[in-house]
Amino acid sequence: MAENNQSADAISNMEAGPAGDSMEDVEDEEVGVQERVIDDKVNLVLQNPQVLASLQHQLDSLVGQQSGYIESLPKVVKRRIKALKKLQLNHTKLEAKFYEEVHQLECKYAKLYEGLYEKRKDVVTAQIEPTDSDCEWESSEDEEEEEEDNKLAVSEPQGSVNELKEKAQLEDKEEENPPGIPEFWLTILKNVDLLADMVQEHDEPILKNLRDVKVKYCENPTMGFTLEFYFDENEYFTNQVLKKHYTMKCEPDESDPFSYEGPEIFSSVGCSIDWKKGKNVTVRLVKKKQKHKGKGTTRVVTKTEQNDSFFNFFNPPAVPEEGAEVDEETESLLSADFEIGHFFKERVVPRAVLYFTGEAIEDDFEEEGEDDDNEEEEDEDGDYDPAKDTKPSECKQQ
Template sequence: MKEKAKVDEEKEDPKGVPEFWLTVFKNVDLLSDIVQEHDEPILKQLQDIKVKFFDPGQPKSFSLEFNFKPNEFFTNTLLTKTYTMRSEPDENDPFDGPEIMGCTGCTIDWMKGKNITLQTIKMKQRHKGRGTVRTVTKTVLDDSFFNFFNPPDVPESGDMDEDTEAILAADFEVGQLICEHIVPRAVLYFTGEAIEDDDDDYDEEGEEADDEEGEEEENDPDYDLKKDANPPAECKQQ
């Protein structure tokens, strides 16, 4: 009984379960796709994620707060991501729901040599005149979950190139997923129950849709059961 009580207590407090949030991320396809192997040692230090909604009267927005243990990668113990949403109805589509208009990340104070969002590559350059070759180093952006905290800026005009639009669309999807599904049902995503529930809902919707299609066909006065059950003779011949 004591062991069971201990397990139940840990489930209620995600901070007490080792690698709780890393396991949650790896159980969700959308998040596991952006978590890289070099992200995992850091995400093991993630203690909690909280959603903070802004006060009434302010633009409809929310912040995601990621609380970390002191670690060897960065000095921050709190990383934040804030989303600003359009709360007024769209004149062109008044029935459309709230829409994320922009997001702001935070600065990660990386320890020296620990910034996993950057990688140093070596390139060979040939001198046009002399033909000599030299090796130069260049720092480029590397794939990492922690790029989530450094989203591209949204121009005030709203005009963006296709690449920026794609990055922001993916970013918004992740932000909404964490806010609306992951945080409220974190324990169920940790155990995998939430994923099973999602699959069950999908199957039920599919079966219901099939049933509705069958009913529509049966109620259709032009639908001839005998004709459907007995296709023309030439269709039977091979």
């Protein structure tokens, strides 16, 4: 028995490692080392920008991948789908005609709006003083004033109330009475985040002279619109009107007709600003030292660089020719420019007073919130495969 025990101990010692570990522990340790080596190699590969870019491209290509249900359908069913696509194409063509007529309707009503916009401009610029009937508008401020008067009537004798009212009226008469509505358009630009980012501190003294913004529609065959910014005489430039034209296209893209969502802006053209000497806020003078290569002497030269300014809006980047490659920065600038032009046309000009008071900004914020909620509810899967739908149908009793 003793010999047997010694034999078993010898076998056990043979299976143990140098530190007395079992064979299983040694194997686990070797696997761990191998895993760490693999991890190190993977991390090293992932540090390569080219590898990362390739991986990102492959991942992007997987977004929105279909489940394969459509490809698995019989040929006769695919043939019917082609018929539906042709119907869809005809629908898109009709939709384009619809938007053409909508544009004609916009042109018609733009002429009807002109009288209202002209009167708005006259009030803002103090050309006319609104009559009492023009100012008949119930607001929350009026309600607050009425509540305050009622409180005074309850807490004070009638004589005291009358005295207080007379005093308030006297103070109103002594109040400063500026002409029109000061800084109307500047306030609007600063109220809207999309536009406020464009306005620099050195732009504000100029924009205080902005007295009106108009939209002029272009009728067929060329669809588009022009934004017109009217300025009072000022010390910065001689232009009375700064214009920017946006050209739109209504036809679906022949190469991708099903992406059509209505008319879209595809180019814009600004105007030249006749700056007075030393008043151009779109450029800045920068002094730089230059060293002569041969002589080793240095001199100071003055160069002009582009400066951030609202008035760069009138000098948009040129739209590349069809088929030409567009760099990411130019594409981003064009996209932002088109968005701003559309925003002026659709929101700012028609609802100017509400952007001045801030009421329209609250409405825009609520609409954006609703859109975000809808986006979260959208299904991110590709095509629906009925064969994979295992959820039982629900029955609702009336």
